[in-house]
Amino acid sequence: xxxxxxxxxxxxxxxxxxxxxxxxxxxxxxxxxxxxxxxxxxxxxxxxxxxxxxxxxxxxxxxxxxxxxxxxxxxxxxxxxxxxxxxxxxxxxxxxxxxxxxxxxxxxxxxxxxxxxxxxxxxxxxxxxxxxxxxxxxxxxxxxxxxxxxxxxxxxxxxxxxxxxxxxxxxxxxxxxxxxxxxxxxxxxxxxxxxxxxxxxxxxxxxxxxxxxxxxxxxxxxxxxxxxxx
Numbered sequence: 001x002x003x004x005x006x007x008x009x010x011x012x013x014x015x016x017x018x019x020x021x022x023x024x025x026x027x028x029x030x031x032x033x034x035x036x037x038x039x040x041x042x043x044x045x046x047x048x049x050x051x052x053x054x055x056x057x058x059x060x061x062x063x064x065x066x067x068x069x070x071x072x073x074x075x076x077x078x079x080x081x082x083x084x085x086x087x088x089x090x091x092x093x094x095x096x097x098x099x100x101x102x103x104x105x106x107x108x109x110x111x112x113x114x115x116x117x118x119x120x121x122x123x124x125x126x127x128x129x130x131x132x133x134x135x136x137x138x139x140x141x142x143x144x145x146x147x148x149x150x151x152x153x154x155x156x157x158x159x160x161x162x163x164x165x166x167x168x169x170x171x172x173x174x175x176x177x178x179x180x181x182x183x184x185x186x187x188x189x190x191x192x193x194x195x196x197x198x199x200x201x202x203x204x205x206x207x208x209x210x211x212x213x214x215x216x217x218x219x220x221x222x223x224x225x226x227x228x229x230x
Contacts, residue, residue: 006069008034008053008088011189014216015177017049020222033065042075044176046081047226050089052175054190057091057101058141070096083169084225090143090171092165097165099144104173105159108137109193110201111209114161114174120152123164125224128168135161135214136175138186138193143171149223157199168228176218180211 003026005014021028029045031037034053049159050073060070073096076083085093087226091101115132142160145151153162154171155174178186187194187203194203201209 001047002030002045003047003049004040005030005049005051006039007032007051008055009189011185012052012054013182013185014049014051015175015179015182016218017222020219022225024030026108029084033069034063036065038074039068042079042081045081047084048073048076050083050092051177052089052138054089055088055094056087056141057143058103058196060095066092076099077166077169080168082225083165083226085143085171086177087139087173088141088174090173091141093165093169093171094143094146094149094163097144097149099146099149101141101144104140104142104158104160105108106199106201107140107193107197108155108157109139109197110137110206111135111153111211111214112157112199114153114155115155116162117151119150119164119192120162123150123152124228125164125170125221126152127147128163129217133217135217136178136183136211137173137199138175138190139173142173170225174222176214178210178211179215182211183207183211 041146111134113132113134120126150164161173
């Protein structure tokens with residue numbers, strides 16, 4: 001399997017997704033449009049993964065290369081590619097469907113639970129999971145909703161945590177891929193994000209968190225995602 005992963009900052013990597021792909025023997029390519037790397041042709045990959053980043057999908061004009069990413073996502077949709085987006089990546093998927101990103105009701109940074117909706121408990125990717133479980137959050141915005149979009153999970157601070165846009169296209173506002181080293185990178189790169197709020201944990205709490213169980217859930221969901229039948 002050929003996987004294309006788009007990133008938006010050197011301090012926000014694919015995390016454990018890279019090791020997962022290596023362990024599975026998949027061909028894993030990372031492209032960085034924010035460093036003026038050109039996106040590949042649509043026929044060069046089977047699965048598209050779009051990561052998070054400091055850019056805001058509510059202000060696309062401030063990072064024009066995001067329009068190129070949206071166009072690639074639209075091409076992938078038309079060709080029935082599997083697509084997975086995290087945080088900014090989820091918001092760009094929404095934009096590709098014509099649904100603009102929005103400000104989240106609350107900023108969320110840290111480890112907080114999300115809760116599956118009734119639709120989420122029946123979703124083929126999420127079925128069998130606990131109704132509520134902890135994930136990682138680092139965001140101010142949230143994805144827009146297309147007419148076909150189904151909300152699969154929510155949190156106390158954000159009503160759009162996991163969205164199924166089409167049967168093989170999912171947006172995760174939350175993170176499961178960030179490991180402890182990735183959290184350290186975010187703390188160092190984005191200290192102003194840790195300004196106190198209702199759902200913001202300070203760096204001492206973030207240092208002490210155990211991310212292993214969240215990362216294991218990411219591996220499980222990635223395994224299920226690639227096995228979904230088109």
